[in-house]
Amino acid sequence: MRLTALDVENYRNIRAAHFEPGAELTVVCGDNGQGKTNLLEAVWLLTGSKSFRGAKDAELVREGEDFAAVTGELESGGAACRVRVAIAGERSGRRGRTAQKNGVDYGRATNLAGTFTAVVFEPGHLSLVKGSPEGRRKFVDAALCQLYPGYLAALRRYQRAMTQKNALLKQMGRGADEGLLDVFDDAMAAAGEEMMRRRGAYLAMLAPRAEALYDEISSGREALRVRYEATCAPGGLREALSEARRRDAAAGFCTAGPHREDVTITVDGREAKSFASQGQKRSAALSLKLAEAAVAADVLSEHPVMLLDDVLSELDEARQDYLLSRIAGRQTIVTACDPGLFERTNGRIYRMEAGVLTAL
Ligand SMILES: Nc1ncnc2c1ncn2[C@@H]1O[C@H](COP(=O)(O)OP(=O)(O)OP(=O)(O)O)[C@@H](O)[C@H]1O
Numbered sequence: 001m002r003l004t005a006l007d008v009e010n011y012r013n014i015r016a017a018h019f020e021p022g023a024e025l026t027v028v029c030g031d032n033g034q035g036k037t038n039l040l041e042a043v044w045l046l047t048g049s050k051s052f053r054g055a056k057d058a059e060l061v062r063e064g065e066d067f068a069a070v071t072g073e074l075e076s077g078g079a080a081c082r083v084r085v086a087i088a089g090e091r092s093g094r095r096g097r098t099a100q101k102n103g104v105d106y107g108r109a110t111n112l113a114g115t116f117t118a119v120v121f122e123p124g125h126l127s128l129v130k131g132s133p134e135g136r137r138k139f140v141d142a143a144l145c146q147l148y149p150g151y152l153a154a155l156r157r158y159q160r161a162m163t164q165k166n167a168l169l170k171q172m173g174r175g176a177d178e179g180l181l182d183v184f185d186d187a188m189a190a191a192g193e194e195m196m197r198r199r200g201a202y203l204a205m206l207a208p209r210a211e212a213l214y215d216e217i218s219s220g221r222e223a224l225r226v227r228y229e230a231t232c233a234p235g236g237l238r239e240a241l242s243e244a245r246r247r248d249a250a251a252g253f254c255t256a257g258p259h260r261e262d263v264t265i266t267v268d269g270r271e272a273k274s275f276a277s278q279g280q281k282r283s284a285a286l287s288l289k290l291a292e293a294a295v296a297a298d299v300l301s302e303h304p305v306m307l308l309d310d311v312l313s314e315l316d317e318a319r320q321d322y323l324l325s326r327i328a329g330r331q332t333i334v335t336a337c338d339p340g341l342f343e344r345t346n347g348r349i350y351r352m353e354a355g356v357l358t359a360l
């Protein structure tokens with residue numbers, strides 16, 4: 001997948017910008033608050049998803065304007081395609097994001113899913129390493145939902161059964177029908193086994209790639225290990241749920257199952273969350289995101305565009321060099337404050353100043 005050109009209109013602090021990223025690395029430099037992340041966010045909107053910063057659509061429209069638009073020229077498998085996403089502002093009376101593909105109305109922007117594939121890394125993703133298991137489960141689940149449409153259905157079936165079981169567990173001893181617990185366990189086990197099978201297969205693809213990428217980023221100085229902590233062996237979920245019954249009743253909720261699983265991340269054998277340095281955590285989170293893109297490339301037979309926001313801070317020179325010069329064969333757009341990067345990359349360079357983008 002490649003973005004050959006991007007035109008941005010009235011997007012956040014950008015009145016108008018034309019951007020032509022290179023085939024491999026492009027660096028967007030500029031001081032704080034100039035619009036670098038805004039530009040990356042505009043590229044991301046071409047995927048059809050909402051802002052990766054969690055902003056509401058109306059907030060994306062430049063103050064005082066009625067609408068914003070982002071138009072991208074894409075190249076995928078030798079074919080060119082033009083995608084336009086329009087965002088309605090607060091005053092326009094309309095709502096949300098709508099799309100056009102090759103000049104034809106396409107309805108809601110979410111209909112674009114799959115047209116433009118990208119993986120974004122932003123500072124908040126550090127929580128993949130630092131945060132709770134929930135964030136890691138969400139990361140794996142989101143990747144699986146993109147790769148396998150059936151995964152979301154299994155996830156929803158599991159969650160529905162669990163919600164019902166939790167409600168029942170809260171009424172235990174007050175005349176609740178305990179036989180129903182078996183019914184919910186059956187449903188949770190059926191959907192949960194499918195989730196565990198997919199998660200296991202995904203981690204089997206993701207972990208070796210993330211580990212190899214970390215090895216490259218750290219020039220072999222440290223070793224990353226990524227491991228899926230499954231509830232039980234395949235086929236064992238129904239039994240594991242039965243075994244947890246007493247604990248569930250005491251707790252008043254389901255204490256075992258895929259909703260409690262985790263992915264452990266270690267650097268040199270120690271849990272990264274509590275032992276790794278800031279730069280090591282960042283390197284680990286980055287390796288996971290780059291690995292996510294590599295797995296997507298294998299499954300979809302095309303490498304997604306990499307959008308790396310503020311990834312260079314906290315990395316030492318060798319690690320920055322890896323990102324600035326050794327990312328080959330995949331389009332990568334990096335934002336950075338440090339103008340000294342100019343000399344260290346052969347990638348294309350842009351400067352962002354008060355919403356005005358200039359090629360250097
Ligand atoms: N809807 C909007 N209309 C006008 N300006 C906006 C809008 N939304 C955000 N901005 C402005 O965009 C600027 C922030 O841009 P952005 O987050 O892209 O900065 P950045 O270059 O990534 O900075 P940093 O290096 O600190 O991450 C702020 O000055 C903010 O006021």
Ligand SMILES: [Mg+2]
Pocket residue numbers: 036037038309310335
């Ligand atoms: Mg920024």
